[in-house]
Amino acid sequence: MGRRSRGVNHAAQMSREAGGSKDSQKRRRLHWSEFSRFAARIGHTLETVNEAEDWMLEFFVWFLVAGAMKPGTLANYRASLSVIQGTTGQDMSRSTRSRDLQLERRDRRGRHRARTQQEFNDLLAAAQALDASVVHVIRLMRWLGLRMREALMCGKSLETWRDLILQGDLRLPIERGAKNARPRRTEVLADHVDETLEAINAALAYCRDRDFELVSGCHSGLKSAKSRLKLRFDQLPMRRELASHSLRFTYAVDFANAALDRGVPPVDVLTQLSDRLGHGPSRVKMILEVYCRQIRHRFPEKIQLPSDFVPRQRTRNLQRSATGRPDDQLQGDGAAPRRRGRVHGRRVKINHGGKQTKHKPY
Structure with a gap:
């Protein structure tokens, strides 16, 4: 070597x-x-x-x-x-x-937007005619603000989510498929609990006898399932401003509107929404300029968003969350980000031909 x-x-x-x-x-x-x-x-x-x-x-x-x-x-x-x-x-x-x-900075605004209710209904109808498994992924992405990978891999979490909602807990843990393997907790919109619970129950009934896989590809494994799901999204079509990420935008807009209607301070709305979407509580400026771009008029024209915003430590004190649920209050002057420790896990062995010799199901 x-x-x-x-x-x-x-x-x-x-x-x-x-x-x-x-x-x-x-x-x-x-x-x-x-x-x-x-x-x-x-x-x-x-x-x-x-x-x-x-x-x-x-x-x-x-x-x-x-x-x-x-x-x-x-x-x-x-x-x-x-x-x-x-x-x-x-x-x-x-x-x-x-x-x-003095480099050019990237434009984080993108081209996605939230879907209207009619556009969402038309999408569900088209997906039902194309592939029933895709319907469940779309509904979960829309009502829980999931990324595509998170929705694809959430089958084994559905029972836990259903039980939490029935117990009155609207904060649901996202443990599979989270970006950079960072577990997070999303939040069910208080005005759409019935729709969310219906989507979870339907997805659970569909995948219970399929090893809790919502979408299966030509071959076993996550890569094949992801390829099939992307193909189905292209066939619907779900492209450009109404690509799959638009479902997260729809969730974000609903979350922010509900929070503002309840009188939650704008900065707290952005902080909570950033946390629910899995960006952490420090990406408030990006949340405002990207996910809340369509409702920017509902926020103050000049809003105090420090560029060096540091996530504050959580305590057990409670405040009202954006959807009307008690939420952990953020307080303190700030804390240094916790360093990620060494990650231990099974490795996939690769032979000289480049093929995987061990399969780890998703």
């Missing part, structure tokens, strides 16, 4: 220790591999992650910019390198800040 290959393997090991989904770990490794190849071209072969220096990262960023890489993709590259180096105790994020390098 050559020196550069050892460096890429070391980066892959650091990525695994940093945690996250397998897709995230794979992307980090590929991004580091490109950086390592670039460093070798300028005469520096990296055998370990620690051998990377600030100026190499800055040169690599300008190399990507010269190749007309889009700001969003460039930000993903820098984030991957930062996570890998952070695992070794390095902090080189300051050397590649967009503001310091």
